[in-house]
Amino acid sequence: MSKKILLLSTGGTIASAPTEHGLAPAADGRELLSRIAPSVQQYQLESEDVLNLDSSNIQPEEWQVIARRVYQRHLGYDGIVITHGTDTMAYTASALSFMLPQIPIPVVFTGSQLPLADPLSDAWENLRDAFAMAASGQPGIFLCFNRKVSLGCRAVKVRTTGFDAFESVNCPYAAKVDSRGLRINPSVVRPAAGLCQLKDQLDCRVILIKLTPGFNPDIFDMLLGMDYRGIVIEAFGIGGLHFIHRDLVSKLQKVTEAGISVVVCSQCLYEASDFSVYETGKRILEKGVIQGRDMTSVAAVTKLIWALGQTQDPAQVRAFFETDLAGEITLD
Secondary structure: OOOEEEEEEEEOHHHEEOOOOOOEEOOOHHHHHHHHHHHOOOOEEEEEEEEEEOHHHOOHHHHHHHHHHHHHHHHHOOEEEEEOOOOOHHHHHHHHHHHOOOOOOEEEEEOOOOOOOOOOOOHHHHHHHHHHHHOOOOOEEEEEEOOEEEEOOOEEEOOOOOOOOEEEOOOOOOEEEEOOEEEEOOOOOOOOOOOOOOOOOOOOOEEEEEOOOOOOOOHHHHHHHOOOOEEEEEEEOOOEOOOOOOOHHHHHHHHHHOOOEEEEEEOOOOOOOOOOOOHHHHHHHOOOOEEOOOOOHHHHHHHHHHHHHHOOOHHHHHHHHOOOOOOOOOOO
């Protein structure tokens, strides 16, 4: 019996057409399906339009819209494919990884670097592969692009124009497509272990800061006055922050004592941060910051937005970050 798959469209390049102001979303889900249908006849396909936006305009409020639609519809399908613009696709996929724990079916994000209507578009390949992953029976939130499937919480956009736009960072790919077909990596894909829940409360009072030499710590006083509840910092290397000339460590102590959750990751895309190695890192651990370990900045930001939506208790937020919820972090 053929698998029943739902296509949820949200706009993005894959659905775009030229306008006098540049590319803008135009095609709806039905048109996307009508174009791709001849090459995916082995599935029972249906479509729904959720949004029609350039993904730069998809923010936490839109994550909630998408997550709620997936939750409402997931029991009637073997899998769901979500077409989405590439610019923030990794953020949305990561956010849904936390908002829809124990989702029992594959939910696969995909898109393209060229519109589907372009004769050279990568959309055809990405959609075919995404439908194959959606029909695989492997539960979870995934991002499919350029014949590779990442966990939603490990994907990062690393190229602006290349068709190999996404990588799975610090985690093997969940699946790849080659001459042997769709090959699942069972060490990455985890089985659902309970009933799916919708945990869609979010708190977007979170900011990401990338440290540079000479960074002025007084900016944290401004953030205190702006009612931010969470801060993600991309530190140097394995976990360095300066405290000579400009004492960032003391300022972070003030921030954490005010009840703000601070997560510190590395600016390096690959491998884990470890703040136990150098004096600079040990100093901030003593001030109550949370180690991001090998999480991507995308996952750290989305997880913190989600965690603060569940609780305002810094101890509970820390507990969330010390737990691997969706494959987003490697714990010792």
